[in-house]
Amino acid sequence: MSNVILKNVVKRYGSVAAVDDLSIEIRDQEFAVLVGSSGCGKTTALRMIAGLETATSGDIFIGDTCVNDMPPKDRDIAMVFQNYALYPHMNVRDNMGFGLKIRQMSKKDIDARVEEAADILGIQALLARKPKELSGGQRQRVAVGRAIVRKPKVFLFDEPLSNLDAKLRVAMRAEISKLHRRLGATIIYVTHDQVEAMTMADRIFIMHNGALQQIGAPMEVYRQPANRFVAGFIGSPAMNFIDAKVALEDGAMFIDAGGFRVRAPETFRSRLEPYLDRPVIFGVRPEDMSLHDATAGTGNSIKAHADVVETLGSEIFVHLTCEAHSLVARMEAPDSPPMVGDMLEIDLKMAKTHVFDRETSQTIV
């Protein structure tokens, strides 16, 4: 069993809590992604699992063993660092075999393991090279290779793709996912990039200000965000948030944003009733907004002014102003895209919208 459990883990630097009472369980063979913005405590949490930082309080278990006082070398983990941390004075073969050499494995066995890993990662031709003779992508593979030769219980990845260009990042994302399936290992992966989290994770652990916000499968946190932070963090472009209040008129429930008003679906009613006439935040994802289609007849459209139109090929982002509210809509590129300055009628897919408590930021619906 190579599950990882954190129980009430706290890490303080002076009076600042970098990680605040974090309790999570990462299951055996799971691909877990810790995601959050800079300074949210995700890397600190990873470093505590690795043993590179000591928890101020709380317990960390790897398998059945409490590893609180265990040095990194005894935890049977491997870590891929953001800057790869390859040893510059050693060639790729020695870099990859370093951990095995420390474990006094025979040279023959080390060579066999290194070549097996090199084969998996397609870096056989690089084994004699020094790190400075490698491109960013190749270094990244070597760093992953160095981790997998040891066949550890748990793999830790600390933003390993952030130094790669966008194209390479997409390719490496898929490779790491494939590698996970092939090795069947437990992986804890830290990133600030929600796209990486969404595309690679079995479960996403979203953190903010040192505290855990939500745990869930990628589509779960996308569709049912626990709070406003998660809703804004997951999804690109980010969800539009509009200050509004809940209103009741002729028996129908509305979200009244001042500049516009839309009718809430019947399924929202029971949860919104306690918020009647109270301030809330209305959230709508850019992809749940589309140019008005008279035949669809959703009845929930708003009129907005197109400020900027960004064309991405298959789709467009339209930055809109609706009264005092700024919104972004993401839609399939129509044959004749809207022009800057156009007054557009935009349909909202109300069933997919969210409403948040303005005081607690928790999701109401």
Add this chain to the structure above:
Amino acid sequence: MNKKLLSNILFYLIVIAIACIVLFPFLWMLVSSFKTQVDIISWPPKFFFTPTLQNYQKVFEEQDFLKYFLNSTIVGVVAVGFSLVLGLPAAYSIARFTQKKLSVFILLARLMPGISFLVPWYIVFSRLNLMDSYLALILSHMLIALPIVVWIMSTYFNTIPREMEESAMVDGATRQYAFFAIILPLSGPGIITATTLSFIFSWNNFMFSQVLSMEKTKTLPIAVYNFLSYAEVDWGGVMAAAVAIMTPAIILTMIFQKYVVKGLTMGAVKG
């Protein structure tokens, strides 16, 4: 264009003026070492003269200069060697565990005038019968070498990403193993800088050797004293001896120029 040319001319004039000021004493010493005593003290100074090697003959034949050379080498090499053995782990510890107080304390030892150590040293070493011993000189020269090593190397270790040894530690190494297997091999340039500078400072040190050494362990800078007496000063001998002493230091500096300049610009060394 004219403005650029003018500023270039001004720049080089200033450089030449500074170089003249810096190099003049050295050139004077070099030229005088090839003059006879009469030529040296003649007024106005003679710029055209018949060069002679008699001063160098005196230095190497009449004086036991090779012994002094050997003494300076032994003291310098062993003091720097011990300073590296003690200073490298100390510098690593300061760099990685941000022990600011310790680093300031070590720097203070370097900034305090060396002469303030001499009286206690004299008493301690003479009571221990260590006067005129290599041990006393080596220990005293470590006061020069150790802070240089610690200060330069702690700055240097800070430039090596922490992830290097963290990665080794996750791979199964202890911190000590990571230090020897990963950090030290990456510290070559820093170690060369610290070694060169501390060796040169030890080589040139006059004061500690003057008090703590006698005939057996006399080092090169003290040997220059042999040419000074109450009756007269043998300027030719002094100049030739000074040139002979400076030559190894100059050669070392020229070989490791890149590292020496880097060390000085690290703000690590009191010039």
